[in-house]
Amino acid sequence: MRTDDVRDLYDRAMREHARPEGPGVEVERAGPLVRQVGGPDDWNGIVWSDPELNAEGADAAIRAQIGHYTALGHGEFEWKLYSHDRPADLGDRLRAAGFAPEPPETLLVAPVEALTSLPGAGLPEGVVLRPVTDAAGAELMALAHERAFGTDAGRLRHQVLTRLERAPDDFVALVAMADGEPVSSARMELYPGTAFAGLWGGGTVAEWRGRGLYRALVAHRAAVAAERGYRYLQVDATDMSAPILTRLGFTALGTTTPYVYRPAG
Template sequence: MDTAEALALFDDQLRRNAPPESPTTRIDKGAGVVRQVGAGAHEWCGVAWSDLDEATADAAVAAQLEWLRGPEAAGREFEWKTYSHDRPADLGMRLRAAGFEPADPETLMVAEISEVAALTRGAELPAGVRLEPVVDAAGVDLAATVHEQAFGTSAERLRARMLDQVRDRADTVSIVVAMAGDVPVCSARMEFVPGTAFAGLWGGGTVREWRGKGIYRALVAHRARIAAARGYRYLQVDASDDSRPILGRLGFSALSVTTPYLITAPA
């Protein structure tokens, strides 16, 4: 894979010209910044892309803070999603100075689906574990439960997001839960971005006692097959430190480091 080409395509298709995440999402472009604004409180709201330099960055940050003081943003969490290849190089410092707080960084990893398919050929679930597609609220609850157990964080907003997806735009998402008998032990989803070369892998959380048994690898293989059948070229992941080495063995390359900078608008 040509990593420079893949990164340029990622920036163009999933950041600068990204389609709205949902039917109720609005995209605002201007002054070197692309902002997405979801209508619901659980929908993503923030800066997806910026093209700034030392002379323009502070004004762009100030413009977002001004928007956050308006009635549309009242009380909402706002994320400026930065990447290590963004400019200026001190953008993160400028955001912190403006009141944004950094969350944990993750590694942007991308792979050619054909290579992932080749490297995961034969990947199987352990005995007694099966995959169940998530198609309704009951399945969403199982997936959210796994997320909370695997990552130790609330899945309240994720649950609302997944409910919207399976109800209103099932053609853009594939969510599965790995079940051991009646117990959910892993969940993962894939989001298709229409009109682009990318399908995104999200979640992939396994409860602690079931880790190291090949479930995560099997779910990557499962999603790669689905994405290939739908004609996508790349898989994209924001990888944690735990998943990065596994994904590296499955054909993924690290292209950048992404750090969310968060702020809550005044109520």
């Protein structure tokens, strides 16, 4: 896999020509930027900036986006900054404008075919995978997420229910069940017309970590992606999951840092 070529393909297909993450949101071209705009429970933010963006243009674009999202009344929005974006000091300019950086993630990609038959990817004894197809499944998924990460899953619950209602064919969600309890969950976004499928989630409750659930969920989703004709799996990986995914065969294309703007008051 030629890293530079795949990064260029990713930038064109997934950022410059991004599709809405889900029903009820829109992707708009705003001068040198591409942004997603939705409701307060949707992800709102900048997904791409022109590689030729200079310092003066960056400052103007930042001011324009603050004005745009503030006028919509959103409590926050995000500028998704990649390590190869320009100008080189764009992160400094975002901070100066009031954006707060959150922990960076590693952009990882792997060929689907390399992940469909991972060694040791079987489910642990006593664990079954339940496809999430209804509200009850979404509730189990949210519960697994909250137990794994210790954070509120309200936004996840909203996103899963919306996807199931309006665009179920481009979305795969799973809950791993043990003794009737959700112990892990994961989802996959399919992006029709591109070579990419995106992996999200993969959180496992503490007592079930280290037993191969993460690997099993990756392999299962890779098999589904292969059946649907996708070439690559993509992940925005945390520091916790990046080493695991690298061992499974993923390659880093760079990093991405969420810069979040929250209006004062």
